[in-house]
Amino acid sequence: MPGANRKHRTAIFGYLAFVAALLLAVIASNQAVANASVIIGLLATSLPALAAWLYVESIAWEGLEQARRIVRGMVSTVALTLSAGGFLLTLWSFSRLAVFLIVLETALWYLVISGVFYLGKEVD
Secondary structure, three states: OHHHHHHHHHHHHHHHHHHHHHHHHHHHOOOOOOOHHHHHHHHHHHHHHHHHHHHHHHOOOOOOHHHHHHHHHHHHHHHHHHHHHHHHHHHHHHOHHHHHHHHHHHHHHHHHHHHHHHHHHHHO
């Protein structure tokens, strides 16, 4: 499983870099983005949670697998909620239609993936 952990850490680090870059872009264009202070607040508070998530994926949890799942779930929920909120609010400043389509598409993909998973379980 070390290869899978490395892929998780790489993906989380890439997302952390994306959120940091988005934060810097919003800071740089402070006057051009509506609700910039709220967006900066959401993105800035998600950075420690993203770093904590990266740390959770990096340390060994020998004998503490259930604790790891709980901590990972809490940290990733906080990190993704805050950063996704900042991202969607940034898009909202430029295109409300894009935000509606992203939310609709996310819900649609969730239903499709869940349906396929459920149908796969029924066959077994």
